[in-house]
């Protein structure tokens with residue numbers, strides 16, 4: 575009896591199930607009871623991304639941006655670096 579790996583797309587629950595090849599693959603998640611279970615082809619591929627937000631904060635590492643009106647508006651007020 576082969577063992578298959580499943581993952582629920584609704585709650586992320588992963589589990590293994592053994593059934594014959596002729597049996598229909600599972601559909602219902604044992605955790606959340608939703609029919610969002612898919613059978614994984616192979617395991618440990620590392621192709622499944624969980625969540626996002628890897629890039630959202632990278633561009634801020636340069637510190638605060640310069641005053642957008644520095645150099646063009648001599649009367650710029652409220653910008654710490656452009657006091658006259």
Ligand SMILES: [Zn+2]
Nearest residue numbers: 582585603606
């Ligand atoms: Zn689930």
